[in-house]
Amino acid sequence: MHALIVVAHPDPKSLTHSVADHIAEGASTFGNTFEIADIAAEGFDPRFSAADIALFRREAPPSADVAAEQARIDRADALVLVYPVYWWSMPGLLKGWIDRVFANGWAYDEGPDTKLVKKLQHLRVHLVAIGGADLRTYARHGYFGAMRTQIDHGIFDYCGARVVTSELLVPPETQDLRSHLDAARVIGRNLFNRLERREATEAA
Template identity: 45%
Template sequence: MTNETTRPNVLLVVAHPDRDSATWAIGRAIEQGIETDGNATVTTHDLSRTGFDPVFGEQDLAHYRQTGAAPADVLREQRLVDSADVVVVLFPVYWWAMPALAKGWIDRVFTRGWAYDDGPDGGPSAIDQLHFVGVAAVDEGTYDRRGYREAMTTQLQHGIAGYSRIDESSVRLLFGAETADPHAHEHLTAEGHKIGADLAQRAQLVFDRNNEA
């Protein structure tokens, strides 16, 4: 992480094409939560509107095999991540997992030698903190009964963040997004605001630690 700003920054990566969706309503609440105390800033990165290509192609494979350079769009994404103290990926849950746009962002941007090193002497990741916020259509009970929550946590927090030796990570699922009940939507945005406030505090700690080093 190479944040050169004077305030901690949270990078909010959103993988949803509809700005009127519950996911984006929660995203705006997260933004507000981050900016509440005025100490932290937020950079919102809309993967859909930027046209990010999630397909892991020939150039990505060559870079993985260490026979070619990273694609230019991947390098741009990595520079954006480098400017942040904390990274959070916000996405709607599709088939009990991240949608292709979010997963493809991880597949392509989290490259060997930058996000992780699978050698025996691999060093720390370029990413200080990585947090996932999934927006689920159905209720919490469905996830608990079927083991979906545990499966997603294993995949995201341990399989991605843990393997990459990222210092801190979390998985937060918000339930019941596909309902006509306005109180449910109010609850979801309230939770989003709390998540944002927590991310701001985390970013401040990372910022302070890195500037003391």
């Protein structure tokens, strides 16, 4: 099985990148393959342009960069997004990647005279957010619930993709970040185990 791990952070030495690397390490434990898409280093343009509007209206084919990202997702059995929490959401770079790549006609079909058709029902999604506040702050203000409503439901459920993991890693009480990296490795090992268990349960 193959995982596409998308990481959105401009600093390759960041904790976000380390978490992505450890997820990849865990995913490869049982012979699975992975690709890490460092969309900051790759220079992906997150700006929603006139070409993207034309694609949304079904007036033009996807641009080359969007088509390439869609092909990467099509090759994957699981999509993993690893990102820092900026202003209680994902970074603009990652949101722009979703805005452009999860396009009408590929992620879903919708028009003025047609009902919504969800086209990513085969895709399993794992979300790993790196937070800068403690859990009490997220709980007190309802931030994590709001993030799940916006991202898990508002984006992926709309396209039919199933969010299998929705994880928030917050700063540990000590300065030792090994707990984050250990958790990331476990997430990677369980990417396809969870998928197989869930499908077996549904088939029973």
